[in-house]
Amino acid sequence: MSSDGLKALRNDLNEYEIRLRKKYGQNFCHDKTIIDKIIVSSSLDRSDWILEIGAGTGCLTTSIAEIVHSVIAVEIDTNLRPLLLRNTEEFKNIRVIFDDVLQLDMRSMNPTKVIGNLPYYCASAIIRQWSNQVPTANAYFMLPDDIVNHLKAKPKTREYTAFSVFAQYAFDTKVLFKVHASSFFPKPNVGSSFVKLSPPEIPRLPVVAEEHFLKVVEGAFMLRRKMLVNSLTEAGFATQDVYSAMSFLGLDKNIRGEELTVEQFKRLAGFIPV
Numbered sequence: 001m002s003s004d005g006l007k008a009l010r011n012d013l014n015e016y017e018i019r020l021r022k023k024y025g026q027n028f029c030h031d032k033t034i035i036d037k038i039i040v041s042s043s044l045d046r047s048d049w050i051l052e053i054g055a056g057t058g059c060l061t062t063s064i065a066e067i068v069h070s071v072i073a074v075e076i077d078t079n080l081r082p083l084l085l086r087n088t089e090e091f092k093n094i095r096v097i098f099d100d101v102l103q104l105d106m107r108s109m110n111p112t113k114v115i116g117n118l119p120y121y122c123a124s125a126i127i128r129q130w131s132n133q134v135p136t137a138n139a140y141f142m143l144p145d146d147i148v149n150h151l152k153a154k155p156k157t158r159e160y161t162a163f164s165v166f167a168q169y170a171f172d173t174k175v176l177f178k179v180h181a182s183s184f185f186p187k188p189n190v191g192s193s194f195v196k197l198s199p200p201e202i203p204r205l206p207v208v209a210e211e212h213f214l215k216v217v218e219g220a221f222m223l224r225r226k227m228l229v230n231s232l233t234e235a236g237f238a239t240q241d242v243y244s245a246m247s248f249l250g251l252d253k254n255i256r257g258e259e260l261t262v263e264q265f266k267r268l269a270g271f272i273p274v
Contacts, residue, residue, distance in 0.1 A: 004032075005030035005031055005032050005059075006030045006185055008030070009028060009030045009057065009059075009185055010185070012057060012083055013057075013083075015083075016082050016083045018079050018080060018083060019079070020186065021077060021079070023121075024076060024077055024119060025119025025120055025121050025122075026056070026077070026119065026186075027117070027119070027184040027185070027186060027187075027188045028056045028057060028059070028117075028184060028185050029059070029060065029117060029142065029179075029183055029184055030059070030183065030184070030185050031179075031183035034179055034183050035059060035060055035063055036063075037177060037194070038060065038063075038115070038140070038142070038194060039063055039064065039067065041140065041176045041177065041194060041196075042064075042113060042115060042140045044064065044067045044068050044113070045067065045068070046067065046068065046069055047068075047069060047112070048067075048068040048069060048112045048113055049068070049069055049070050049072075049109075049110060049111050049112050049113075050064055050068050050070070050071045050072070050111060050112070050113055050114075050115055051071075051072050051074070051106060051109050051111035051113075051114045051115070051134075051137075052064065052071055052072070052073045052074065052114075052115050052116060053074055053101050053114065053115070053116030053117075053118065053126060054074070054075065054076070054101075054116050054117050054118065054119070055073035055074065055075040055080075055084055055088075055096065056075065056080065056084070056117070057080065057083055057084060057087060058073070058083075058084045058087035058088045059087070060115075060117070061073045061084075061087075061088055061094060062087060062088060062091060062094070064115065065088075065091045065093050065094050068093070069093065070093045070094075070095070071091075071093060071094045071095070072095050072097060072109050072111070073088070073094060073095070073096045073097070074096075074097045074098075074099060074101045074104065075096065075097070075098055076098070076099065076100050076101070077098075078098050081098060084096060101126060101129070102122065102125055102126065102129060105133065106129065106130060106133040106134045107133050107134060109134075110134075111134060111137045112137055113137055113138050113139070113140065114130050114134065114137055114138070114139040114140070114141075115139070115140045115141070116139075116140075116141050116142070117141075117142040118141050118142065118143055118147075119144075120144045120146065120147065123141075123143055123144070123147045124147065124150075124163050127139070127141070127167070127197065128166070130197070131170045131171050131197070132170075135170070135171065135199055135204075136199060138196060138197065138198045138199075139171075139196070139197040139198075140176075140194065140195070140196055140197075141194070141195055141197065142179065142192050142193075142194050143192060143193055143194075143195055144188065144190050144191075144192055145190050145191045145192060145193055146190055148173075148175065148193045148195060150163055150164050150167070151164065151167045151168075151173045151195070152164075152173060152175075155258060155259050155260060155261055156258060156259050157258075160258055161221060162217050162218050162220070162221040165217045165262055165265055166214065166217065168262045169200070169204070169213075169262050169265075169266070170200065170204060171197045171198060171199060171200055172197070172198050172199070172200050172201065173195055173196075173197055174195060174196045174198070175193050175194075175195050176193075176194045176195060176196055177193070177194050178191060178192070178193050178194075179191065179192040179193065179194060205266070208274070209269075209270075212269055212272075212274050213265065213266055213269040213270075215235070215269075216232065216237070216265060216268060216269040216272060217257075217265050217269075218235070219231055219232045219234070219235025219236070219237060219257075220232060220235075220257025220258075220260070220265070221257050221258065222234055222235050224256070224257070224258060225256070226256065227253070227254050227255065227256060228242070228246070228251075228255050228256055228257045228259075228260070229242045229243060229246065229253065231256075231257055232257075232272075237272055238273075241272050241273055242272060244271070245268055245271035245272045246268070248271055249264070249267055249268060249271065251264070251268070
């Protein structure tokens with residue numbers, strides 16, 4: 001932990017009379033060692049156009065700007081405006097946007113990489129948005145370990161959810177390094193991991209087929225503890241269509257959605273009429 005970094009952060013927040021908002025799940029990284037590791041692990045170079053999600057006080061923003069061509073830094077908390085603008089004003093290659101990134105179109109920013117420290121409450125939504133809008137731009141996210149556990153979860157485990165299936169279908173996840181909770185202020189209740197999300201080795205389905213596949217996945221987890229056929233029937237699929245598809249694939253009629261792999265879900269969706 002960097003005590004100097006923590007002291008500087010607290011001084012800045014006090015100077016501008018900034019009170020952090022719990023609803024935004026704010027946990028600022030003050031550890032210079034971790035920030036340096038983020039820079040190195042993100043493989044930045046002068047040709048990069050970076051979209052940073054959650055600029056906070058600008059500590060990571062300015063470190064990125066020293067290396068890359070340009071940075072678009074998005075921050076939802078307008079209370080941070082005076083401090084963030086002060087810390088970034090000397091950098092001509094930083095553009096700060098005060099808005100909710102979920103209300104923006106990442107495609108219009110044309111990033112080569114996306115970087116961010118994502119809070120628990122919106123991490124999955126932001127990851128979905130990135131993967132759907134700019135999937136060719138590698139993402140480097142600091143994520144709570146709970147979210148990482150969902151990204152990497154295996155079937156038949158508590159952490160395996162519809163989001164797990166989507167994540168393992170839509171992109172590849174690599175944990176680059178772990179980060180102790182003491183590197184953040186306020187100190188979170190769980191540890192974090194810095195991860196790289198990149199395009200999957202197996203290409204994604206065409207749009208219509210993907211939409212149908214995801215509807216099947218969401219339906220399968222709608223009633224998690226019930227049998228797959230009952231969950232999908234409740235989700236609006238014809239019971240006989242589901243039984244026929246399951247029979248063709250050799251799936252047990254009593255199987256639950258949480259037991260299927262991503263590949264099994266893809267095949268199942270392919271045999272259930274749209």
